[in-house]
Amino acid sequence: MTTHVVALDVGGTSMKGGLVTAGGDILLTDRRPTPRTEGPGKVIATIREFIADLAGAGETPPTAVGVVVPGPVSDNTAVYSSNIGWRDVPASDFNPLDVPIRLGHDVRSAGLAESVLGAARHQQDFLFLSIGTGIAGAMILNNTPYPGATGWSGEIGHIPVFPTGEQCACGQTGCLETYASAASIARRYTESLTRASSITPTPAPATPPTAEDVITRAERGDPQATEVWNEALEALTLALATYTLLLDPTSIVLGGGLSQAGPTLSTPVAERLQRKLTWRTAPQIHHTLLGTNAGMLGAALLAWKSTQPPTPPLDVPTHPPVP
Structure with missing residues (x-):
């Protein structure tokens, strides 16, 4: 047995x-x-x-x-x-x-699990970034998840990336999660459509758009979707640049629902991250294997x-x- x-x-x-x-x-x-x-x-x-x-x-x-x-x-x-x-x-x-x-x-x-079984196997130091309804990270240091002094480590979703930006539910302003989580991407696109329809009336969508819908529409050239998606990518890149400069991970593993976007997410993030880290090589970006x-x-x-x-x-x- x-x-x-x-x-x-x-x-x-x-x-x-x-x-x-x-x-x-x-x-x-x-x-x-x-x-x-x-x-x-x-x-x-x-x-x-x-x-x-x-x-x-x-x-x-x-x-x-x-x-x-x-x-x-x-x-x-x-x-x-x-x-x-x-x-x-x-x-x-x-x-x-x-x-x-x-x-x-x-x-x-x-x-x-990604460290032992998945995309970061045999890597001692990396960041696992889960992007779904919210955003959180796992710092794997010397093959061990780092909990922090009080167990609150990894709240990368609440790094302020746009200090004068939107109010976050946590009470801060301009948090990464407010711009780049799947829920926020869908919300911000819907709000953009509402603003646009107040100028040029257009029929409301039959069903509320999802983050996947926004990404698909951005690829097709929808201006509102493109703006929202680009801001999400910029927010992610700013947060990952800060993390990289502080802890120098071998790689960054993208997980959560938004990671299912595949290269549509990872390729622009990798390119933008390397442009921001002008004097050093950016860590590799991987997708979850699990x-x-x-x-x-x-x-x-x-x-x-x-x-x-x-x-x-x-x-x-x-x-x-x-x-």
Whole structure:
């Protein structure tokens, strides 16, 4: 029988879970919505139920459980999540099983997975940048995710890139996330269309445009989409230039939903970054190899490290992302 762990990646919108072997093979995966509008207690109950269901789907009981969550994590405790609303939730509250559990930060754990299993394998120092509804980073230093003094490291989405720019939800002005997250790209394009229609009336879109729609329209020459996309690229490049000059990473790995844009994202970012770093070579830009499985595989790594003796996966076959 194959031994395995339960691995769960909890997001603000949905949860991705699976069973992962010590060799890195994903035996099964599943996805469920995160009921955050029903309060943190309901989310915790859903996590427990999901873990129990995943454990029951295996041929044998799991060896351990790994869970990664948004927001700071300290001493195996989920300290805070603005998206979900919980505070100081110990890992044991998530665990319905009589096996060890390890709790981790979602983006830092995804960065760890890319370090061990993915695009930055064998690189000691790199940045994993997750660009989705929001933007966050994982600093991998000497093969280890760096949490910072209080667990708040990696909040690169709140670097002010345009100091006199738009107000961010965090209270600052001109944050990277306000310009370059997938949600902000879609929002800013919609606002641009609204302003344009006040001058030249045009029919409203049948459905709200997504970031993917904006990128496609920019490639076709849509002036509003081009402006929004160029500002997003500029904001990303300014933040990455600052990071590069401070910590000198070997590479930058792009993950999250927006990374699915592929070379449409990475090529202009790499070119702009090199132009800004006039006196030195820019770090290489890579795309995630693990896709939307990165967080779940990071949770699996944490789970295997909680076993006695620790048994981290050494390799992982190619798997399609969780649908």
